[in-house]
Amino acid sequence: MTTMAIEKPAEREIARTEPTWNRPQFRPNVDILERPDELTVLADMPGTSAEDVNIQFENGTLKLHGKVKDREPQETGYVLQEYGVGDFHRTFQVSEIIDAARISAEYEDGVLILHLPKTEAVKPRKIAVKTN
Amino acid sequence: MLALRVNGSHSINRLRSEMDRLFDSAFEGFPRLTRDAWFAPTSPAVNVWEDTDNVYAEAELPGLKLDDIELLVMGDELTIKGERKDVCEDEVSYHRKERGAGSFNRVFRLPVGVDAEKVEATLRDGVLTVTMPKADEAKPRKIEVKTLPR
Numbered sequence: 001m002t003t004m005a006i007e008k009p010a011e012r013e014i015a016r017t018e019p020t021w022n023r024p025q026f027r028p029n030v031d032i033l034e035r036p037d038e039l040t041v042l043a044d045m046p047g048t049s050a051e052d053v054n055i056q057f058e059n060g061t062l063k064l065h066g067k068v069k070d071r072e073p074q075e076t077g078y079v080l081q082e083y084g085v086g087d088f089h090r091t092f093q094v095s096e097i098i099d100a101a102r103i104s105a106e107y108e109d110g111v112l113i114l115h116l117p118k119t120e121a122v123k124p125r126k127i128a129v130k131t132n
Numbered sequence: 133m134l135a136l137r138v139n140g141s142h143s144i145n146r147l148r149s150e151m152d153r154l155f156d157s158a159f160e161g162f163p164r165l166t167r168d169a170w171f172a173p174t175s176p177a178v179n180v181w182e183d184t185d186n187v188y189a190e191a192e193l194p195g196l197k198l199d200d201i202e203l204l205v206m207g208d209e210l211t212i213k214g215e216r217k218d219v220c221e222d223e224v225s226y227h228r229k230e231r232g233a234g235s236f237n238r239v240f241r242l243p244v245g246v247d248a249e250k251v252e253a254t255l256r257d258g259v260l261t262v263t264m265p266k267a268d269e270a271k272p273r274k275i276e277v278k279t280l281p282r
Binding site: 083 | 177178179180181182183187188190192193194195196197221223224225226227228229230231232240243255257258259
């Protein structure tokens with residue numbers, strides 16, 4: 001009996017979107033709250049600004065991107081480095097039906113607050129039950 | 133070098149987060165970059181650097197106001213205290229709750245003594261920057277080398 005050489009499947013990298021430049025990108029921590037009329041997303045994105053935050057919503061995909069300006073020491077290195085400085089990026093698949101035209105956002109103290117209003121159709125409606 | 137004091141629970145959290153991170157990266161297929169992975173939910177990560185005149189400390193404190201932060205400088209020790217208030221609402225359902233809340237207290241031993249009177253701190257877009265001028269005796273001094281007349 002001959003032993004057949006079992007071909008090991010080639011290890012392939014999982015495809016994912018990558019930035020074109022090799023600068024670290026970080027996942028912001030988020031809270032996502034559901035209210036009767038909207039979804040609210042709170043994202044910790046310190047060091048960016050209202051102008052540098054880019055929000056895209058298309059076909060239920062929500063993309064958050066915050067550009068962060070370089071603020072690393074220029075001449076010397078760090079004496080202690082516990083975090084890296086880079087852009088913030090995160091993508092979500094939103095299953096709720098969102099009224100894209102009414103999406104609004106604020107940026108305050110390093111936190112992005114995003115309001116995703118639900119369309120009228122999905123808002124809970126109380127149905128009155130009549131008695132004769 | 134800078135000595136970093138961490139209390140017991142802090143190290144446990146750090147270990148646990150690191151385990152989570154390894155687990156996630158092994159099973160998700162690609163590593164996830166979570167910057168707060170090393171620390172307890174609210175304890176901020178801090179970067180420290182220095183130039184000839186100053187020592188700088190920077191921390192990311194999103195959602196905090198100046199009133200929520202307390203800074204103490206004594207000799208060569210810097211303390212950053214603060215609290216991020218929990219704004220948990222009862223009426224809503226949380227799909228995700230990753231942003232921690234609570235108080236933190238971190239103490240650092242700086243590489244040199246600083247002039248506590250002249251320390252300045254700014255908080256902008258959730259980034260706290262502390263500029264600490266070095267104490268005069270800690271500044272590098274240029275020594276003139278004289279040539280003796282022959």
